Amino acid sequence: MQHGKRGPAFWLLGALFCLFVLFLYGPTLTILILSFQGPSGGLTFPMNGVSLHWFRNLFEKQMVGDFAGSLQRSLILGVAVMLVTVVASFSAGLAFRSRFRGSAVLFYLAIASLIVPSILISLGIGLLYRVLGWDPAWYSSAFGAHLTWTLPFGLLIMFAVFNRFDRRYEEAARDLGATSWQTIRHVVVPILLPSLIGVGLFGFTLSYDEFARSLYTAGTFNTLPLEIYGMTTNVTTPVLYALGTVTTGVSVLVIALSLLSVTWLRRRRTRHGSDAGKAA
Numbered sequence: 001m002q003h004g005k006r007g008p009a010f011w012l013l014g015a016l017f018c019l020f021v022l023f024l025y026g027p028t029l030t031i032l033i034l035s036f037q038g039p040s041g042g043l044t045f046p047m048n049g050v051s052l053h054w055f056r057n058l059f060e061k062q063m064v065g066d067f068a069g070s071l072q073r074s075l076i077l078g079v080a081v082m083l084v085t086v087v088a089s090f091s092a093g094l095a096f097r098s099r100f101r102g103s104a105v106l107f108y109l110a111i112a113s114l115i116v117p118s119i120l121i122s123l124g125i126g127l128l129y130r131v132l133g134w135d136p137a138w139y140s141s142a143f144g145a146h147l148t149w150t151l152p153f154g155l156l157i158m159f160a161v162f163n164r165f166d167r168r169y170e171e172a173a174r175d176l177g178a179t180s181w182q183t184i185r186h187v188v189v190p191i192l193l194p195s196l197i198g199v200g201l202f203g204f205t206l207s208y209d210e211f212a213r214s215l216y217t218a219g220t221f222n223t224l225p226l227e228i229y230g231m232t233t234n235v236t237t238p239v240l241y242a243l244g245t246v247t248t249g250v251s252v253l254v255i256a257l258s259l260l261s262v263t264w265l266r267r268r269r270t271r272h273g274s275d276a277g278k279a280a
Contacts, residue, residue: 028248035241043238054242067243070227073138075250077223078208080139081146085203086196089154093162094184110155113148118212121148126216141217146210150203157202161195190269194262201258205251 034041038049059068092110096103113121125145129136136142169191173183189196211225218226224247231240 028244031241031244032248034238035245037238037241041238043241054238055246057237057239058242058246066222066227067239070222070224071246073221074208074224077138077143077146078204080143081150081207082200082203084147085150085154086200088151089158089199090189090192090196092155093158094188096159097162107155111152114152118149118210119215121145122213122216129217135219136217137219138214138217138221138223141219142214142223145213145217146207149210149213150206153202153206154199157195157199161192165192194265197258197261197265201254204254208251208254 034043034045034047035054036050036052037047037054038051039053041048041054096107122145125141126136129141134140165188169187170183173187174180178186209225210223211229214223214226222230228240228243228247231243
């Protein structure tokens with residue numbers, strides 16, 4: 001191993017990396033700091049006191065905006081989209097392991113929405129609902145619009161996962177007398193569970209933060225991204241920053257829970273494998 005002084009290129013690349021990280025997280029850090037201002041605080045520096053006033057104010061009745069309601073709607077919608085994305089992607093992954101008539105056409109139709117501008121999909125679904133005489137709503141039309149965004153990602157992930165899946169595990173389970181359902185439940189799902197958690201994480205975060213596909217499909221009641229957008233021209237207090245801090249915290253919490261779940265599953269699998277080896 002060679003030891004030597006780091007040259008100018010190292011420090012230049014290090015400085016560029018620090019600037020890149022600052023560019024990514026600087027705005028979020030600024031919002032986080034300003035959200036803890038005192039009751040008489042404004043929207044810019046310098047801060048006027050430090051308190052949790054604006055977080056308490058966030059869930060009180062506002063002159064403009066419905067923070068609590070929009071957050072609740074986005075969470076419910078995100079969880080629903082997550083569940084459907086996981087189930088549909090897993091089922092499609094199982095189905096596409098065997099070629100069938102029209103599989104290529106069905107695949108390209110499933111992922112076509114990735115190349116269509118999101119605003120056009122939102123507009124098209126909103127217009128379709130109005131033509132049919134239905135009222136667009138966050139739990140119906142927006143739910144379908146979000147699935148056009150999350151399902152293609154889920155499908156691509158599961159196709160890649162199943163492409164590397166060793167089917168000898170299934171054959172061994174069937175040789176031991178397991179039915180097809182028992183094989184999926186006790187063999188396939190446990191092995192692919194970390195990947196399913198990843199698909200669920202994609203589904204939730206993509207839905208939770210989605211703006212364009214909600215614009216014409218959310219109906220009367222806004223989801224959280226729409227509420228934040230509408231409030232940027234009306235709210236002149238740090239309560240908007242408090243909302244940004246809370247939504248960022250929710251995203252970080254979801255990611256942390258997913259990583260902890262994957263870590264726990266891997267340790268559990270390793271421990272069971274070690275116990276099985278000792279028993280043998």
